[in-house]
Amino acid sequence: MYQSDITQFINQLKEQKPSLEEEQRRGRALLWDKQPIDLDERTEQQKARVKQTSYVYYQNF
16 A cells, blocks of 8 residues: 655654654644633623723823
């Protein structure tokens, strides 16, 4: 059965480093998988925001 060079490389890499897939899953969970949003907490955070002025670089104190 034919295998491309890339497939052979990936299979060889997995043989050399069996923990590779688990490390990838942990990295994905760290960077991409998000916790569900708590809508009540989000509403309170939006209410607590201070409105930004129209020209943020000049503040008339």
